[in-house]
Amino acid sequence: MKIIIQRYCTHRKPNPSIEVEYKLPLKNPTLLEALDFIKTNFDQTLTYSSGCRSEVCGSCSVKVNGKEKLSCGYKVQDGDVITPLSKLDIIKDLVVESDASFITLVKTRSFLEKSKSIKQTKEDEKLIEKQSDCILCNSCFSSCPVLEVNKDFLGPFALTRVLRYINDKRCEDEKQKIDLIQKNGIWDCTLCGECTIVCPQNIDPKMDILNLRAKSAKYGYMDPNFGVGDFGTLSF
Ligand code: SF4
Numbered sequence: 001m002k003i004i005i006q007r008y009c010t011h012r013k014p015n016p017s018i019e020v021e022y023k024l025p026l027k028n029p030t031l032l033e034a035l036d037f038i039k040t041n042f043d044q045t046l047t048y049s050s051g052c053r054s055e056v057c058g059s060c061s062v063k064v065n066g067k068e069k070l071s072c073g074y075k076v077q078d079g080d081v082i083t084p085l086s087k088l089d090i091i092k093d094l095v096v097e098s099d100a101s102f103i104t105l106v107k108t109r110s111f112l113e114k115s116k117s118i119k120q121t122k123e124d125e126k127l128i129e130k131q132s133d134c135i136l137c138n139s140c141f142s143s144c145p146v147l148e149v150n151k152d153f154l155g156p157f158a159l160t161r162v163l164r165y166i167n168d169k170r171c172e173d174e175k176q177k178i179d180l181i182q183k184n185g186i187w188d189c190t191l192c193g194e195c196t197i198v199c200p201q202n203i204d205p206k207m208d209i210l211n212l213r214a215k216s217a218k219y220g221y222m223d224p225n226f227g228v229g230d231f232g233t234l235s236f
C-alpha cells in the first residue's frame with residue numbers, strides 16, 4: 001500500500017510544499033498508525049498532531065483525498081492523498097495553527113457567561129447533549145466554503161456552540177449571544193451542509209444555524225439579504 005503526504009516546511013525553498021509518496025508494509029492501519037510508522041522508520045521530521053488516539057480529543061484532523069477525517073479513526077486506503085486542514089495556516093507538514101478558528105469562540109462568547117444557579121433535569125441536558133459533543137477538531141471549519149471568501153465568518157462550530165449555550169436553561173444572556181452572531185454569522189452561511197457531512201461527532205451545524213435564525217427572528221432579526229436595517233433588525 002502507498003500513500004502520498006503533502007509535506008510543508010517554510011525552510012524549503014523555493015517551494016515549501018511538496019508531495020512525498022511512502023510505501024507501507026502494514027495491514028489495515030489507521031492513518032495515525034501509518035503516520036507513526038513513517039515517522040519511526042522513514043523520516044523522523046514528519047510532523048502531525050495527535051493526542052487520545054481514540055477519536056475523542058479532536059487534535060488529529062487532516063484531509064484525506066480532500067475530505068476532513070480524524071487520523072486515529074480513518075483506515076488508510078491504497079493511494080490516499082493526505083493534506084493538512086484548509087482555512088488555517090500550516091505550521092509544518094500536517095500541523096495547522098488553530099488560533100484563527102478558536103478565536104471565533106471568544107468572538108461569539110460561546111460559554112456560560114451569565115448564568116442562573118438552577119438544577120438541570122435530564123430533559124434539560126438532552127437539549128444541549130448533541131452540541132456538547134463537539135471535540136473542536138476543526139473539520140467543519142476546514143470544509144466551510146464561506147471561509148474561503150470571508151475570513152471573518154464565525155464558522156460552523158462556534159455557531160453550533162452558541163446554540164448549545166442558548167439552549168442551556170442556566171443561560172441568562174441569550175439576547176447578547178444572539179446579537180453577536182448577526183454580522184458575519186448565521187445569515188452568511190449558505191446552508192451548503194459541508195460542515196454536517198464532515199463532522200465526526202454527527203453534529204449538524206447547518207441545522208443549528210437554521211435554529212439560530214429562527215431564534216433570532218424572536219428578537220426582530222431577519223436575513224439582511226432582504227435589505228431590512230443594518231443587520232436586518234425590524235423595528236415596530
Ligand atoms: S452549512 Fe454554512 S457553516 Fe456549514 S459549511 Fe456550509 S456555509 Fe459553512
Ligand code: SF4
Binds near residue numbers: 198199205
Ligand atoms: S462541530 Fe463537529 S466537525 Fe466541527 S469542530 Fe465540532 S466535532 Fe469537529
Ligand code: FES
Binds near residue numbers: 050051071
Ligand atoms: S488523536 Fe484524539 S481524536 Fe485522534
